[in-house]
Amino acid sequence: GAVVSQHPSRVICKSGTSVKIECRSLDFQATTMFWYRQFPKQSLMLMATSNEGSKATYEQGVEKDKFLINHASLTLSTLTVTSAHPEDSSFYICSASVPGSNQPQHFGDGTRLSIL
Amino acid sequence: AQSVTQLDSHVSVSEGTPVLLRCNYSSSYSPSLFWYVQHPNKGLQLLLKYTSAATLVKGINGFEAEFKKSETSFHLTKPSAHMSDAAEYFCVVRGGNTGTASKLTFGTGTRLQVTL
Numbered sequence: 314g315a316v317v318s319q320h321p322s323r324v325i326c327k328s329g330t331s332v333k334i335e336c337r338s339l340d341f342q343a344t345t346m347f348w349y350r351q352f353p354k355q356s357l358m359l360m361a362t363s364n365e366g367s368k369a370t371y372e373q374g375v376e377k378d379k380f381l382i383n384h385a386s387l388t389l390s391t392l393t394v395t396s397a398h399p400e401d402s403s404f405y406i407c408s409a410s411v412p413g414s415n416q417p418q419h420f421g422d423g424t425r426l427s428i429l
Numbered sequence: 430a431q432s433v434t435q436l437d438s439h440v441s442v443s444e445g446t447p448v449l450l451r452c453n454y455s456s457s458y459s460p461s462l463f464w465y466v467q468h469p470n471k472g473l474q475l476l477l478k479y480t481s482a483a484t485l486v487k488g489i490n491g492f493e494a495e496f497k498k499s500e501t502s503f504h505l506t507k508p509s510a511h512m513s514d515a516a517e518y519f520c521v522v523r524g525g526n527t528g529t530a531s532k533l534t535f536g537t538g539t540r541l542q543v544t545l
Binding site for chain 2: 317319347355356357359362404406408415417418419420421422423425
């Protein structure tokens with residue numbers, strides 16, 4: 314089955330640091346990947362849609378200069394949290410779909426980001 | 430527009446007894462519906478999907494769900510709960526409009542507790 318790999322699984326860093334999270338589709342090519350944020354005991358909130366070879370589409374209220382997305386290849390999208398602050402601490406999850414209609418999204422295992 | 434309502438935030442069952450997790454949806458288009466499971470500090474795993482084929486959908490780990498258009502429901506069931514089923518479950522809808530076909534709308538989640 315389709316596998317999405319996310320790395321790292323956990324990051325702890327100081328305030329002001331920029332953090333990069335990688336999302337890879339291991340056995341399929343994904344023209345579109347999605348980035349979500351999940352607060353404790355809450356559902357997933359879509360942050361942005363990552364499109365290979367073009368700019369990401371951000372959801373309302375998500376700062377594009379804060380959360381930089383790069384989708385340089387058909388198997389890799391990266392999310393960089395720039396100048397992270399404690400309020401950016403959260404669980405970030407990516408997903409991707411196998412191309413074609415009615416295909417479900419497959420999710421990475423998430424990245425727990427803790428900013429001290 | 431589309432939305433998902435998970436009627437119970439928390440469900441507790443005894444091991445070996447049936448599981449019922451309720452989900453109602455609203456969609457302007459013919460929806461695709463999914464159930465995902467999330468274990469602590471993990472991404473989401475697809476349990477099953479409905480994409481306008483058979484209304485009774487069988488998934489992994491003995492779970493199944495029935496799409497009832499007249500009731501706008503997509504409840505998740507399992508005949509006999511196992512301790513390993515304890516997790517968070519999300520009902521998810523994806524609209525049929527081309528422009529938003531890939532975006533998912535998540536329910537708020539149901540935490541399933543399984544007791545001995």
